[in-house]
Amino acid sequence: MTIGIVIVAAGRGERAGSSQDGPKQYRRIGGKPVIAHTLERFLTWPRSGPIVVVIHPDDETLFAEATGRLPGADRLVTAFGGETRQRSVHEGLRTLSASEATHVMIHDAARPFVDHGILDRVAQALDEGQEGVLPAIPVTDTLKRGGSDGLVYETVPRSGLYAAQTPQSFLLSAIRVAHEKAAALRREDFTDDASIAEWAGLPVTLVEGSVDNVKLTVKRDIDMADEKLSSRALPDVRTGNGYDVHQLEPGDGVTLCGVFIPHDFKLSGHSDADVAMHALTDALLATCGAGDIGDHFPPSDMQWRGAASRIFLDHAARIVRERGGAIMNADISLIAEAPKIAPHRQKMRETLAEVLGIAVDRCSVKATTNEKMGFVGRREGIAAIATATVVYRGDAA
Known part of the structure; x- marks a missing residue:
């Protein structure tokens, strides 16, 4: 089994600040771009196979600057993404299919705190024959359903509810077929790859995620990540x-x-x-x-x-x-x-x-x-x- 990696990095990240700041995956935290932190986690993971990074066509220079000094950067292959995350993942899967990879981990570039422990747990589930694997953490907050009038309609039981993370991992051929089926039907309402797998009838197994494996979405997230890395970094x-x-x-x-x-x-x-x-x-x-x-x-x-x-x-x-x-x-x-x-x-x-x-x-x-x-x-x-x-x-x- 060879585990290929698809890193999704084609988004514009409008919620992360002004356009002058650039896409969030290229903002600097702890002295280097977010995407560099993310890629280092996979480049240094012993089981990483081919790595495809899906970028925006306008970001070639940003990507080269962010990764030029990364040890092992010569292993990275780029593909151009589409208008949505779903289309970008599809392009990444098509590119990865030309390699020797049999399985794939699909990860968001804006999750720079993924660790080798998560990757090992996901890989172990793949080793055991699971077709789909989703790292997740149990929901701990009390959930409320509200209406357009701003009133609470009900309290949603949180038993059995999980917050999905990445990398979401699959048998490469199976998830690619699922994506192609969704594209053919012009279904673009899926929020992650696990939901496409569920829709296509692929079983998805939960494994333990990590509270640290957060996605940087808004500017405050990036500021907090920078503060976290800068405060703990020793020369x-x-x-x-x-x-x-x-x-x-x-x-x-x-x-x-x-x-x-x-x-x-x-x-x-x-x-x-x-x-x-x-x-x-x-x-x-x-x-x-x-x-x-x-x-x-x-x-x-x-x-x-x-x-x-x-x-x-x-x-x-x-x-x-x-x-x-x-x-x-x-x-x-x-x-x-x-x-x-x-x-x-x-x-x-x-x-x-x-x-x-x-x-x-x-x-x-x-x-x-x-x-x-x-x-x-x-x-x-x-x-x-x-x-x-x-x-x-x-x-x-």
Whole structure:
């Protein structure tokens, strides 16, 4: 069984504020668009199959901006929605049917607080052979039926009543047939996909939803969601360390932090052997668990023979940015008896700042000797220790 996902995001959200604010699924809560929060829940769920996002034709740029930095965004397929939610879902189902998906979860983009627990419960019901699954929560408020005159006509018993949520999930072929039947009969009065399934005779099983899985409908909902996320969000500050060492051999100079320094020796290595940039590359990769320099630029690959190490550092910085990180500080300690580093320190800092795309005052280069002890003291090699500080946004890698 492969569970495909259809995210409905083509609405205009008129009740969520003025048109100048844009569709509600692209409003920012907790520092990023509503739809980004929603998609992250599915992109990080282990059982997610193909993901189709149904958007409005006018929102292509908004969607690209909202999802461009999401890890796994390359998995997203878009389809254009119709004038109603029902038509949009139909388009999403048609697009998903071209994939390997056998089942589908249909979810509203404006429900950003769906969690993996709900998805697991829905999937378990599908595993057990249910054709339709509806997450829902029991109605707890007392319900009244009123008339046009503003008077209460009766109290409605709440026993057995539930508030429907999404994702509503089905056997893909069955719900698509139901939607096509409704479209052929021009029935567009259904309020959700479960009601279409009921009308078509498909059994729908209730599973436990969540009180947190709310739909953002009006501006107040969005403001409250933003307040909720902003108040609980802690800065995601990560520190990575890196260490590298290269042997010295007779030559005409060494390259450290991208700066060539004339010397009676050179550093031996597959690339230009810039120990400082190598150590800093590892430090940056460590902040997002992206392995080390050897994983990305193996010494066995001849294309990197003699390569400038700024290529490696630029690659690591790009990975950090793609995963939502902002490089805050880079600190390098060089351990060498010679050559003298002080005359070149400013140029080194400027080079690091240029490669990393940060201010010079966020780049530090220091040097010390090894007091003539060990291989460094014997002038057999140069070592470097690097520390990188990166702040990641929200639920980044």
